[in-house]
Amino acid sequence: xxxxxxxxxxxxxxxxxxxxxxxxxxxxxxxxxxxxxxxxxxxxxxxxxxxxxxxxxxxxxxxxxxxxxxxxxxxxxxxxxxxxxxxxxxxxxxxxxxxxxxxxxxxxxxxxxxxxxxxxxxxxxxxxxxxxxxxxxxxxxxxxxxxxxxxxxxxxxxxxxxxxxxxxxxxxxxxxxxxxxxxxxxxxxxxxxxxxxxxxxxxxxxxxxxxxxxxxxxxxxxxxxxxxxxxxxxxxxxxxxxxxx
Numbered sequence: 001x002x003x004x005x006x007x008x009x010x011x012x013x014x015x016x017x018x019x020x021x022x023x024x025x026x027x028x029x030x031x032x033x034x035x036x037x038x039x040x041x042x043x044x045x046x047x048x049x050x051x052x053x054x055x056x057x058x059x060x061x062x063x064x065x066x067x068x069x070x071x072x073x074x075x076x077x078x079x080x081x082x083x084x085x086x087x088x089x090x091x092x093x094x095x096x097x098x099x100x101x102x103x104x105x106x107x108x109x110x111x112x113x114x115x116x117x118x119x120x121x122x123x124x125x126x127x128x129x130x131x132x133x134x135x136x137x138x139x140x141x142x143x144x145x146x147x148x149x150x151x152x153x154x155x156x157x158x159x160x161x162x163x164x165x166x167x168x169x170x171x172x173x174x175x176x177x178x179x180x181x182x183x184x185x186x187x188x189x190x191x192x193x194x195x196x197x198x199x200x201x202x203x204x205x206x207x208x209x210x211x212x213x214x215x216x217x218x219x220x221x222x223x224x225x226x227x228x229x230x231x232x233x234x235x236x237x238x239x240x241x242x243x244x245x
Contacts, residue, residue, distance in 0.1 A: 004065075009119055011067030011129070016112045018060050026051040026227075028185070028217045029178045031137070031168060033071035033079060034063045035089070037115050042089040042102045044075060046082025047169030049178075051218035062105075062112040064119045068175070069133040069167035074119070074126045079169035133167045136160070140176040141183070143202040181212050189228050194221055 004015035027048065034045040038061045045052075045063075072079045077092055090098040101118060108114035132153050139149035149172065150160040164172045184201035188194065198209035213221050 007064060007116055007119070009064070009066075009116065009123055011070060011134075012116075012119070013065040014112050014116045015063050015065060016061065025057055026053055026218060028181075030065075030182050031068035031175055031178045032065050033075075033082065033169075034065045035071070035075075035115060035119055036086075037062045037102065037105050037111050040102055040106050042098055042105070044071075044082060044087050044089055044092065046085045046087065047079050049084055049170060049174060050216060052084075052086075060111075062115050064115055066119075067129070067134070068137045068179075070129045072167055073129065074123050076126075078166040080165040083169040130167070133163065136164070136172065137175070137179070140172060141179045143180070146172045146176060177212060178216060181209075181216050184209050185213070185217075185224065188221065188225060 002015065002017045004013050006012075007014045027045075028051055029048040031047065033047055036043050036045055038059050039056070066074070069079075075092055088098075089101075105111050105114040105118065132155075135153050136149055139152055140146070144152070146160070147157070150157055153160070155163070161171045164170065164175060168175050180202050184197050184203060187197035187200055192200070194209065195206040198204075198206045201209070203209040203212065210221055213219060213224060217224065219227075
């Protein structure tokens with residue numbers, strides 16, 4: 001069963017996956033990074049450019065999904081170093097400290113709440129998210145071109161690309177594609193016909209959306225809809241998750 005709720009950390013989401021079937025499920029790219037606890041381990045999910053299938057789909061998971069661009073300053077690592085990777089938190093923070101934190105979270109009655117508390121404590125001492133980068137996300141998510149977004153935030157193309165690598169894990173063109181796919185799939189989940197969802201999300205046409213779903217999500221639109229229907233029968237639906245069961 002998958003559940004999520006807004007976090008007390010600005011822009012973040014707290015989520016859990018418990019008691020689900022051992023059948024594989026895919027995590028689709030969403031522009032975000034996650035701090036995760038599962039089976040006594042703490043690790044980080046970097047920004048994805050393709051669908052990710054967990055190695056142990058039947059495990060319990062608790063996670064904090066950060067808003068795009070927020071996690072690198074909190075974790076102390078550029079996002080591009082974690083692109084398409086799952087990395088033990090002990091590789092980024094002192095190992096002894098991570099072991100103590102993992103034990104504390106594992107012993108908590110609510111692992112997701114304990115993980116959120118950890119993120120909140122660490123965020124209090126970390127630099128604040130860069131409002132310029134949030135403006136980049138807002139611009140691209142509104143369907144603006146990379147050039148128009150760069151001009152709006154006062155950055156040259158090279159500056160925007162360099163800062164995007166550090167904040168999002170990839171360049172602004174890839175981020176724009178990921179955000180556009182998420183907009184389109186949100187419409188599809190809401191029952192909007194494929195062609196209309198493609199147009200409203202900013203795709204050229206339905207075929208363009210189908211290609212992007214295959215390239216970034218590793219699935220077809222029909223298979224995605226079927227997975228969402230299956231998840232609805234078994235679990236509460238997330239408001240904006242990139243996960244399909």
